[in-house]
Amino acid sequence: MGLGQPVTRVTGRRERERIALGGFRGVSASHPVSTPAKGSGAGAKSGPRTRRTRLPYESNGPLVLAVLCLASGLTIIFAYGVGTAGFNAAYPFSAANLNLSIATAGPAAVGGLGLTALGLLFLLWAVVCAIIGLASGVGSGQYRLDRTERKRLEQEQKLSKTERKRLEQQELLVKQEERLRASYPRE
Numbered sequence: 001m002g003l004g005q006p007v008t009r010v011t012g013r014r015e016r017e018r019i020a021l022g023g024f025r026g027v028s029a030s031h032p033v034s035t036p037a038k039g040s041g042a043g044a045k046s047g048p049r050t051r052r053t054r055l056p057y058e059s060n061g062p063l064v065l066a067v068l069c070l071a072s073g074l075t076i077i078f079a080y081g082v083g084t085a086g087f088n089a090a091y092p093f094s095a096a097n098l099n100l101s102i103a104t105a106g107p108a109a110v111g112g113l114g115l116t117a118l119g120l121l122f123l124l125w126a127v128v129c130a131i132i133g134l135a136s137g138v139g140s141g142q143y144r145l146d147r148t149e150r151k152r153l154e155q156e157q158k159l160s161k162t163e164r165k166r167l168e169q170q171e172l173l174v175k176q177e178e179r180l181r182a183s184y185p186r187e
Contacts, residue, residue, distance in 0.1 A: 059129040066122035073115030080108035 083102035090096045104112060 059126040059133060062122045062126035062129060066119050066126055069115050069119030069122055071119075073112045073117075073119055076108050076112035076115065077104050078102065080104050080106075080112070 081102040081104040083100070085101070086099040088095075088097050
């Protein structure tokens, strides 16, 4: 390539979506991105189809991070800790008690506490995202339609599979009947 020639490269689906959503500027869209369907172009019959993009308030990612950080932080604290634990159960629940005494020293104490605090922040973030996502209601109809469409396609596939199986059985019966007729001599 010489100087002044344009550089072209093939981009993947995620890169095209990132570019469509505004690149690295951190702009996120809550509307679907319109992309041409497969085979669209000259002579294609179908128009553009919409593809679901991530909504800005999805809580899946922060929730997974929260669980991972909390689990690893508490594991570090308890694995490197020295202490005792006791539990007494009693019928009037006011008399039941739990005693937990643990001492963790060194890098495990700092790392475990840091990961646990980070996990709690991620958990708070996930809860806020979930509440905002529920309150906004953006795209809830779209998800319901997607789920209904998936179920319909699964049912159609089951029906077509059953139909193919029935046709195969019918062909097998016809072949058996032909063999049976061929085995008996005609008079």
